[in-house]
Amino acid sequence: MIRNNEKATTGQGTRGILVTTRIEITPAIVEEHGLTPAEYAYLLEVLGREPTIAELGVFSVMWSEHCSYKHSRPHLATLPTKGPAVLHGPGENAGAVDLGEGWACVFKVESHNHPSAVEPYEGAATGVGGILRDIFAMGARPIALLDALRFGPPDEARNAWIIRGVVHGIADYGNCVGVPVIGGEFSIDPCYTDNCLVNVMAIGVARHEELMTARAEGVGNLLVYYGNATGRDGIHGATFASAELTEDSAEDRPCVQVGDPFMEKKILEATIELIASGRIVALQDMGAAGLTCSSTEMADKGGLGLRMNLDKVPQRAANLTAYELLLSESQERMLAVVRPEDLPLVARILRKWDLDACVVGETTDTGRFVVEHHGTVEANIPLPAICTHVPKPEPVQAAPAALDVRDWTTVDFAAIEWNGLLLAALSSPHFASKRWIYEQYDHQVQTNTVVRPGAGAGVLRIAGWSGLLASTIDGNGLWCMLDPYEGTRCVTAEAARNLVACGARPLAATNNLNFGSPRKPAGSWQFAEAVRGLGDACRALGTPITGGNVSFYNESPRMAVFPTPVVGMVGVIDDPSRLTPATFRNEGDVVVLLGPAATHAGGSRILRDLTGDLVGPAVRIDLAMEKRVQEHVLRLVGDGVLTAATDIADGGLLMALAEMALGSDGGLGCEIDLAADEAPAAALLSEQPSRFVVTCTPGDVESLLALSRDAGVRAVPLGTVRGGVFSIGGVLSLTVYELYEAWEKPL
Amino acid sequence: MSARWAVVIFPGSNCDRDFVRALRDVLRVEVVEVWHKDSVPEAIDCIAIPGGFSYGDYLRAGALAAMSPVMASVRTHAERGTLVIGVCNGFQVLCEAGLLPGVLTKNDTLRFRCHDVYLRSELNGGPFAGTGLPQGEVLRLPIAHGFGNYYVPPEQRDAIERHVAFRYCDPLGDVSRRANPNGSVDNIAGVTNAAGNVLGMMPHPERAVEALLGGTDGLRILQAMQDWVAGVRAG
Structure with a gap:
C-alpha cells in the first residue's frame, strides 16, 4: 500500500519499466526514490558500496514513512500502550486484548486513502483485504469490520463517484469474505474533496493460545509463500522517467492493486487451519512493500538473517525483475516461517484450499538480507539498517496553522427557523440515514451481530464467552482543525462515550492518524498536538493504545484535509442483559x-x-x-x-x-x-x-x-x-x- | 431419534459455520461437515447447502459449485427423497445444478441488500412446513444477497406455481410490489422441486434462530424438517 508515500499524492506517473540490474545509480534516480542526499550518504556508509537498483528500491520503501514511521515514531512513542488487558501492543500486525475466559480480541484500523482517491472501488476493496490479513495473521478469525469514511460534498459529481465506488468496494470485498460490517461513520466536508479518507477497522477473536506473532525464530527455517502470485501491481510509486531506463515496450502499470476476495477467503481459512496445526513459527501478510517488508521484519524481530531466491516466487507476469518482485504489492499473499520437517504438513493443509506452499528462502544467522535472482545476488543488506536503524528526518519547524475562525456568537440565530434547520440537517449527507450504505454490507454473516449498524456502537456476541463485545470508530476533523490537541482529546472521549452509552466498559483503543504533510510546519504541529491529545485522553480514560496507522500527505496543491485522527475502541458488556x-x-x-x-x-x-x-x-x-x-x-x-x-x-x-x-x-x-x-x-x-x-x-x-x-x-x-x-x-x-x-x- | 444432517462446504462458503451452529447448538442435532471434494455420506436425512460465494461466484453465482464432486452425491440423495435445503448461494447452486427450476439474477436495485424481510408461507404441509407452519403464515427472516432476483420463463410459471414455498410480503402478509426486495417474479423467495423434498430460498433461516440476534422464525422451517424425518422414521 502506498498510502504514506508522497510520490503517490503528488501525482507522479507510474510508467512501467523493465528495470535491469545494470543500472547506474544517478542522483536523479536517488531523488525519485524519495531519499534525501543525507539519507543516501547514510545508505552508502551502511553498504560500503553503491547499491544495486534492487537495493535502492528496498531502502526506499523500508525508509518510507509507512514502513519506518520515521516522522511519527518520536510522537507515537509517547502514547500509553500498557494495561492489564493488553496482550500485544504496537509492533505486531495488530493489537490484542484479553476479554476474559481465555478469549482475546485482536483489532486494528488502517487507511487506504490515496488508492481510494484514485480508484475508489479497488482502493477501498483492497483496504478491507489488507486489514483483514493483519487480523488473521495474528491467529484470530475476523468477526467484524467498521469503516470511517470522509468525502467531499456529493453534489460534486466526482465526489459522488468516489463515495459510491468506495461503499461498493467495501461491500463486495467484505461480503464475499464473509465478515460483517457492524458500524462506522460517514462524514462530509469540502476539505475531503481532493483526499477522501477511507479508514477500515477489523476485529478478530482467538483463544489466547492461538495468538500468533511475527517474530521469526531458528536458523534454517523455511520462508513459505502462499496466496496470489506476484505481478507488477502496486509497485512503489517511485518512477523511472529517464530514457536510459526505459524500454521501448514500457507499459502503464497500475499503481492501485486489484483485490480478489475469494483468494482472501481461501488464505484466511487456510491460515486458521495452519495456526491450529501448531506448525507455524511466525506469520505475516505481504502488505506495504510486499515480500521485502514482511520477510525482513520477521527476521529482524528474531535477530536473524535471510536468504531468499526470487526464482521461486510464483509470478503472474513475464520477466519480473528482482526490483519488481521485491517491491510488488500484489494482494492476498502471506509469508510463513516453517521448520523444514513441518513443510509436508503445511503443504497438505494449503493444498486442501488449492494453494501451493512455495519455499522462497530460509532464515540464517548472518543478520543480512541476501536476495538471489537468476543466479545473481541482487541484494545483500544488513537487516538492522532497513528495519530499526532508520535515518531520522531533519526536524521540521512546527508552527500552528493560520486559521480564519468565526466566533459562534456572530451567527444570526434570530433568523434561524428551527423546524427548517433540523429538517435540512437531517437530509444533509452528513446526518442523513446511512441505511443505503449499511444495507449493502452483509452485517449479519457469522451470526454474532446483536446490535446492527445504524445506532451507536456495534455489539457482537462471541460464542463461548459470557460477555458482549462493543466497538466503535470515531473522528471529527472539524474539532481537530480548530484545536488538534483538544479536538483529539474530545474524539477519544467520544469513542469511549459511545461504548459507555450501550453499557460497555471501554477496554482499549487503536487509531488512524490522517494528516497532511509532516514536512510542512502546520502539518507537523497538528500531528504532534493530536498525538499529545490522544495520549492524554487514553491515559485519563484507561484505554491503552494497542496499535495504529499513520497516513500523511493527505493534501493536494489546493487543500489539505482537516487533521483527522480517527479512534477505534472496543469495550465489554459483562452482563448481556445490561445492553x-x-x-x-x-x-x-x-x-x-x-x-x-x-x-x-x-x-x-x-x-x-x-x-x-x-x-x-x-x-x-x-x-x-x-x-x-x-x-x-x-x-x-x-x-x-x-x-x-x-x-x-x-x-x-x-x-x-x-x-x-x-x-x-x-x-x-x-x-x-x-x-x-x-x-x-x-x-x-x-x-x-x-x-x-x-x-x-x-x-x-x-x-x-x-x-x-x-x-x-x-x-x-x-x-x-x-x-x-x-x-x-x-x-x-x-x-x-x-x-x-x-x-x-x-x- | 433426531435427523442426521450434513452441511456442504465449498471454498468461498461463508454461512457454513452459521448453519452448523444453528443445527448443533440451537436445534441440538447431529451434523457432519462435508467438503466439496467429498461425498455426502449415505446415512444422512437432511442436507444443507449454505450461503456465501462458492468459488468466488466466478462465472455465475453457484455455477461452479454446481459442477463440484459433492453435488453428484447431493443429486443422488435428492432423487432418493433426502431433504435438501439450499439457502442464498445454496439456492443458486441448486438452480444451477438443475435440482430446482429457474435462475437467480442480479437484484433489480443493482445493489446488494441486507435487511429483514417478511415472507408468506405458501407451503401446504410437507417436509418444510409440517403442521407448525400453516399456509399463509408470515415469517420475518433476514436477506443478504446481490443476486436474488428469481426468474422463470413465462411458459414455466404455471408449472412451478404449485411449488412456490415463500413469497416476499409486507408485515400483514400482503404480497405487494413494494415488499419485493429484488425484483423476483411473482415475489418468489423460495421454491421446492416437484417432489417437494428440495427447497431453495434466498432468506436465511439459519440466521433467525436466536432471540438475542433479532428473531427465531427460521427455527420453524428447520424444526419442520426435523419433525418430518422423525415422522417418516416412525412410519
Whole structure:
C-alpha cells in the first residue's frame, strides 16, 4: 500500500519499466526514490558500496514513512500502550486484548486513502483485504469490520463517484469474505474533496493460545509463500522517467492493486487451519512493500538473517525483475516461517484450499538480507539498517496553522427557523440515514451481530464467552482543525462515550492518524498536538493504545484535509442483559440530560454546514469530568435505571434527540422544554463533550437524580418520550414522520 | 431419534459455520461437515447447502459449485427423497445444478441488500412446513444477497406455481410490489422441486434462530424438517 508515500499524492506517473540490474545509480534516480542526499550518504556508509537498483528500491520503501514511521515514531512513542488487558501492543500486525475466559480480541484500523482517491472501488476493496490479513495473521478469525469514511460534498459529481465506488468496494470485498460490517461513520466536508479518507477497522477473536506473532525464530527455517502470485501491481510509486531506463515496450502499470476476495477467503481459512496445526513459527501478510517488508521484519524481530531466491516466487507476469518482485504489492499473499520437517504438513493443509506452499528462502544467522535472482545476488543488506536503524528526518519547524475562525456568537440565530434547520440537517449527507450504505454490507454473516449498524456502537456476541463485545470508530476533523490537541482529546472521549452509552466498559483503543504533510510546519504541529491529545485522553480514560496507522500527505496543491485522527475502541458488556439501546423505548419515559451545561456552539457541524465557515471556539474537555460522567452512566446501567442512552456529539443535543426518535420502533418522539434562561443555539447545537441523553421510567427519575447528585454529575430532566411528536418548547415542533421523511433520503 | 444432517462446504462458503451452529447448538442435532471434494455420506436425512460465494461466484453465482464432486452425491440423495435445503448461494447452486427450476439474477436495485424481510408461507404441509407452519403464515427472516432476483420463463410459471414455498410480503402478509426486495417474479423467495423434498430460498433461516440476534422464525422451517424425518422414521 502506498498510502504514506508522497510520490503517490503528488501525482507522479507510474510508467512501467523493465528495470535491469545494470543500472547506474544517478542522483536523479536517488531523488525519485524519495531519499534525501543525507539519507543516501547514510545508505552508502551502511553498504560500503553503491547499491544495486534492487537495493535502492528496498531502502526506499523500508525508509518510507509507512514502513519506518520515521516522522511519527518520536510522537507515537509517547502514547500509553500498557494495561492489564493488553496482550500485544504496537509492533505486531495488530493489537490484542484479553476479554476474559481465555478469549482475546485482536483489532486494528488502517487507511487506504490515496488508492481510494484514485480508484475508489479497488482502493477501498483492497483496504478491507489488507486489514483483514493483519487480523488473521495474528491467529484470530475476523468477526467484524467498521469503516470511517470522509468525502467531499456529493453534489460534486466526482465526489459522488468516489463515495459510491468506495461503499461498493467495501461491500463486495467484505461480503464475499464473509465478515460483517457492524458500524462506522460517514462524514462530509469540502476539505475531503481532493483526499477522501477511507479508514477500515477489523476485529478478530482467538483463544489466547492461538495468538500468533511475527517474530521469526531458528536458523534454517523455511520462508513459505502462499496466496496470489506476484505481478507488477502496486509497485512503489517511485518512477523511472529517464530514457536510459526505459524500454521501448514500457507499459502503464497500475499503481492501485486489484483485490480478489475469494483468494482472501481461501488464505484466511487456510491460515486458521495452519495456526491450529501448531506448525507455524511466525506469520505475516505481504502488505506495504510486499515480500521485502514482511520477510525482513520477521527476521529482524528474531535477530536473524535471510536468504531468499526470487526464482521461486510464483509470478503472474513475464520477466519480473528482482526490483519488481521485491517491491510488488500484489494482494492476498502471506509469508510463513516453517521448520523444514513441518513443510509436508503445511503443504497438505494449503493444498486442501488449492494453494501451493512455495519455499522462497530460509532464515540464517548472518543478520543480512541476501536476495538471489537468476543466479545473481541482487541484494545483500544488513537487516538492522532497513528495519530499526532508520535515518531520522531533519526536524521540521512546527508552527500552528493560520486559521480564519468565526466566533459562534456572530451567527444570526434570530433568523434561524428551527423546524427548517433540523429538517435540512437531517437530509444533509452528513446526518442523513446511512441505511443505503449499511444495507449493502452483509452485517449479519457469522451470526454474532446483536446490535446492527445504524445506532451507536456495534455489539457482537462471541460464542463461548459470557460477555458482549462493543466497538466503535470515531473522528471529527472539524474539532481537530480548530484545536488538534483538544479536538483529539474530545474524539477519544467520544469513542469511549459511545461504548459507555450501550453499557460497555471501554477496554482499549487503536487509531488512524490522517494528516497532511509532516514536512510542512502546520502539518507537523497538528500531528504532534493530536498525538499529545490522544495520549492524554487514553491515559485519563484507561484505554491503552494497542496499535495504529499513520497516513500523511493527505493534501493536494489546493487543500489539505482537516487533521483527522480517527479512534477505534472496543469495550465489554459483562452482563448481556445490561445492553442499553440508543433509541427511545417507551412512551412516557423521562428524558434526562447528564453532564455539564453547554456554554457555546463552536465546532458545530450544523453551523459549519449552515455558514460554510470554521465556527469556533474549539470544543475543550475536562477529562476528569468526562471519566466521572462515564462511570456514572455505567453505574446507572448496572443498576438497571436506564431504558436508553446516547452520547452527545456532532449535531449536539438536537441531533442526539432526533436520532433517539428516528431509531425507535413505532415512531416515538419527545416533548422537551429548555430552561427559560437557556439560549437555544448553545443548548441545542453545542458539541461540548462529557454529556449523555438518557431515558428512564417515571418511577426511576427520583433515584436517577439522587444518584447523579451523589456522583457529582449534573442531571437535568428535559421532558418526556411521546408517540409521533418531536417538539422542543418554543423552538420547534415537528412530527416524527416529518423527521423520518427528511432523514431517509438515499444518496 | 433426531435427523442426521450434513452441511456442504465449498471454498468461498461463508454461512457454513452459521448453519452448523444453528443445527448443533440451537436445534441440538447431529451434523457432519462435508467438503466439496467429498461425498455426502449415505446415512444422512437432511442436507444443507449454505450461503456465501462458492468459488468466488466466478462465472455465475453457484455455477461452479454446481459442477463440484459433492453435488453428484447431493443429486443422488435428492432423487432418493433426502431433504435438501439450499439457502442464498445454496439456492443458486441448486438452480444451477438443475435440482430446482429457474435462475437467480442480479437484484433489480443493482445493489446488494441486507435487511429483514417478511415472507408468506405458501407451503401446504410437507417436509418444510409440517403442521407448525400453516399456509399463509408470515415469517420475518433476514436477506443478504446481490443476486436474488428469481426468474422463470413465462411458459414455466404455471408449472412451478404449485411449488412456490415463500413469497416476499409486507408485515400483514400482503404480497405487494413494494415488499419485493429484488425484483423476483411473482415475489418468489423460495421454491421446492416437484417432489417437494428440495427447497431453495434466498432468506436465511439459519440466521433467525436466536432471540438475542433479532428473531427465531427460521427455527420453524428447520424444526419442520426435523419433525418430518422423525415422522417418516416412525412410519
